[in-house]
Amino acid sequence: xxxxxxxxxxxxxxxxxxxxxxxxxxxxxxxxxxxxxxxxxxxxxxxxxxxxxxxxxxxxxxxxxxxxxxxxxxxxxxxxxxxxxxxxxxxxxxxxxxxxxxxxxxxxxxxxxxxxxxxxxxxxxxxxxxxxxxxxxxxxxxxxxxxxxxxxxxxxx
Numbered sequence: 001x002x003x004x005x006x007x008x009x010x011x012x013x014x015x016x017x018x019x020x021x022x023x024x025x026x027x028x029x030x031x032x033x034x035x036x037x038x039x040x041x042x043x044x045x046x047x048x049x050x051x052x053x054x055x056x057x058x059x060x061x062x063x064x065x066x067x068x069x070x071x072x073x074x075x076x077x078x079x080x081x082x083x084x085x086x087x088x089x090x091x092x093x094x095x096x097x098x099x100x101x102x103x104x105x106x107x108x109x110x111x112x113x114x115x116x117x118x119x120x121x122x123x124x125x126x127x128x129x130x131x132x133x134x135x136x137x138x139x140x141x142x143x144x145x146x147x148x149x150x151x152x153x154x155x156x157x
Contacts, residue, residue, distance in 0.1 A: 119145045
């Protein structure tokens with residue numbers, strides 16, 4: 001009987017650790033992801049624009065696609081933020097895209113790849129800490145960023 005009571009006590013201590021549900025990332029975390037997506041979109045577009053060599057046409061097209069995807073990520077995150085704070089997407093003010101500094105040198109493909117790698121890592125970590133739709137959204141963003149830097153850009157570079 002004493003052994004059974006000891007096992008029950010161990011089970012009672014271990015159960016909360018195993019059964020805890022993932023926490024939902026704060027809206028601030030989602031806003032940080034949205035800003036990161038907007039930044040990456042501008043970075044990829046600027047890198048594509050800088051590629052004027054005819055041999056770089058495929059790479060420029062891949063960078064343009066990355067820019068479009070990251071813009072879509074920002075829109076999806078804005079919609080989720082709006083839902084979380086109780087606003088419909090129509091209530092959300094139109095976001096402004098950050099502009100690159102006019103005198104800054106054009107970003108390189110390596111800079112875009114590093115930004116995407118960082119975005120994939122941070123979105124993946126948030127996905128693990130999330131549940132439901134938000135976990136799926138963040139995981140798909142992480143997967144898209146990974147595919148962009150590991151497949152689309154590397155294959156073209």
